[in-house]
Amino acid sequence: MKRKVIEEKFFLVLMIISATLIVSIIVLILTSIIIKGFSSFNLAMVSQTPKGGYYLGKEGGILNAIIGSFYIAGGATALATALGIPVVMLMNVYLKADSKVSAVLRLCFDVLWGVPSIVYGAFGFTLMIFFGLKASLIAGIIVVSILILPIIIRAIDEISQTIPEGLFHASLSLGATKLETGFKVNAKQILPGILTAVLMAFGRAIGDAASVLFTAGYSDSIPTSLTDSAATLPLTIFFQLSSPIKEVQDRAFAAVLILTIIVLCISLLSRLLTNRHNKYKI
Amino acid sequence: MESNIKVRNLNVFYGATQALKNINLDIPNKQITAIIGPSGCGKTTLLKCLNRLIESTDEVNVTGQVYVDGEDIYSPKTEVTHLRKKMGLLSQKPYPLPMSIFDNVAYGPRLHGTTKKNELKSIVEFYLKEANLWDEVKDRLSSPASKLSIGQQQRLCLARGLAVQPLVILGDEPTSALDPQSSAYIEQMFLKLKADYSIILVTHILRQAKRIADYIVYMYDGEIIEHGEASDVLNHPKHPKTIEYVSGVIS
Ligand SMILES: Nc1ncnc2c1ncn2[C@@H]1O[C@H](COP(=O)(O)OP(=O)(O)OP(=O)(O)O)[C@@H](O)[C@H]1O
Numbered sequence A: 001m002k003r004k005v006i007e008e009k010f011f012l013v014l015m016i017i018s019a020t021l022i023v024s025i026i027v028l029i030l031t032s033i034i035i036k037g038f039s040s041f042n043l044a045m046v047s048q049t050p051k052g053g054y055y056l057g058k059e060g061g062i063l064n065a066i067i068g069s070f071y072i073a074g075g076a077t078a079l080a081t082a083l084g085i086p087v088v089m090l091m092n093v094y095l096k097a098d099s100k101v102s103a104v105l106r107l108c109f110d111v112l113w114g115v116p117s118i119v120y121g122a123f124g125f126t127l128m129i130f131f132g133l134k135a136s137l138i139a140g141i142i143v144v145s146i147l148i149l150p151i152i153i154r155a156i157d158e159i160s161q162t163i164p165e166g167l168f169h170a171s172l173s174l175g176a177t178k179l180e181t182g183f184k185v186n187a188k189q190i191l192p193g194i195l196t197a198v199l200m201a202f203g204r205a206i207g208d209a210a211s212v213l214f215t216a217g218y219s220d221s222i223p224t225s226l227t228d229s230a231a232t233l234p235l236t237i238f239f240q241l242s243s244p245i246k247e248v249q250d251r252a253f254a255a256v257l258i259l260t261i262i263v264l265c266i267s268l269l270s271r272l273l274t275n276r277h278n279k280y281k282i
Numbered sequence B: 001m002e003s004n005i006k007v008r009n010l011n012v013f014y015g016a017t018q019a020l021k022n023i024n025l026d027i028p029n030k031q032i033t034a035i036i037g038p039s040g041c042g043k044t045t046l047l048k049c050l051n052r053l054i055e056s057t058d059e060v061n062v063t064g065q066v067y068v069d070g071e072d073i074y075s076p077k078t079e080v081t082h083l084r085k086k087m088g089l090l091s092q093k094p095y096p097l098p099m100s101i102f103d104n105v106a107y108g109p110r111l112h113g114t115t116k117k118n119e120l121k122s123i124v125e126f127y128l129k130e131a132n133l134w135d136e137v138k139d140r141l142s143s144p145a146s147k148l149s150i151g152q153q154q155r156l157c158l159a160r161g162l163a164v165q166p167l168v169i170l171g172d173e174p175t176s177a178l179d180p181q182s183s184a185y186i187e188q189m190f191l192k193l194k195a196d197y198s199i200i201l202v203t204h205i206l207r208q209a210k211r212i213a214d215y216i217v218y219m220y221d222g223e224i225i226e227h228g229e230a231s232d233v234l235n236h237p238k239h240p241k242t243i244e245y246v247s248g249v250i251s
């Protein structure tokens, strides 16, 4: 009896210590980013391009990287969603519930999810050399979309599996095709979940450096066509941090702050959508 | 006895286990046919064969024929959506679609080509009245169907099924999730609807079968043991298994 009480106490203390540790780490990271970031932040950073001298400590900003990142993450998310939804549909609407093909597909996507992004970057780079392409916006979009494809597919797939079979059958028995049922019933039932998955993937896409390092390239100007090379936020942070000039290094933290705020907003938004009651859900 | 639904030599295997054994049956038109029998005897399986929902189960094998209006529904030429449109389904638990009350009833007609707002409106009103739900929902047609009570949801599902103008209504224990009042509602509706539809009702409740069935099919272990006019089967069962079930079981 006595032993059990002590055991309980011991593990409770352990849990509290772990939780406190994690929260303090988060607070530490955020405050250091905010303090360091704010002190070197100015309006020019988000409204101007580097104009040549920025990385040497002169005037300018990282608007090119902000816009480049949004282009790449947005394009990749759109592409991955367009490719992912048919796959989810295949696994959950067309194939039978306990089909072996679905099981194999799920395993493949789980494996892909775990592949480090530099591997995708290297793979993309090899392909580009093979086809004689240069680093460009479109190459970045394609490689990042492959990176986030497993995230989108598995996240939507997981919530699709919560759709009751009876609902699916109800629609079929009214004479709907599987396609109609997929779009008009299944998608409606899990809409907030789909949006959450898409936002999650966008968050991952905008923060990843390794996949765009060789594929999107880097440019001081805002890309105007798909074949232009494009700057991204993670890479601009990398370049500024590796500069020997103190002022440039400090400004890297302002860029970190910008990226963090974007990612934070996206997670908050997706959390909001998940919690928001889906009015029509059965 | 006229029959538009004829089952011939139907066998169903789930993997290696046989769930239906050589079923032969004519379903009488515009009557209520009750399928009764102990749990696991294959009632749901038989019902699912009639609208081919059985095909969404993995590793299932169906042999034999089911004729609906003279057409073998398992022939490769048969379009499954066309068949299902003829066979309205009322499941054990109501599954309203994730949309408004109005859209639930309009779902089927929209699928099959009705798009005019006015036309849809009158269809929705007509079938909600038919299912005895109109007065309760007429002021909140645009609110989510999930907000209705279970009994109301089941009547909504009935209205939704009727709106595609089926020939047959299939019910798989459609009252078992409902309170007595809602069950009675559904039973009364079936009695009214049999003037226009053939109704096939799987039920565990022997008293329900006695109350509303015109024709009884008694199944045991994948086989049809006895079938015939309700009064005959219920009052003068011939087969020992039927006698045991009809006189003995708790209902
Ligand atoms: N998907 C399936 N896979 C394998 N076997 C199944 C499957 N569905 C049903 N069976 C088996 O087929 C037989 C008939 O099942 P069915 O659901 O038709 O019975 P039922 O008469 O409707 O029973 P209940 O009254 O309990 O609903 C049972 O032995 C059941 O275990």
Ligand SMILES: [Mg+2]
Binding pocket: B043, B044, B045
């Ligand atoms: Mg059953």
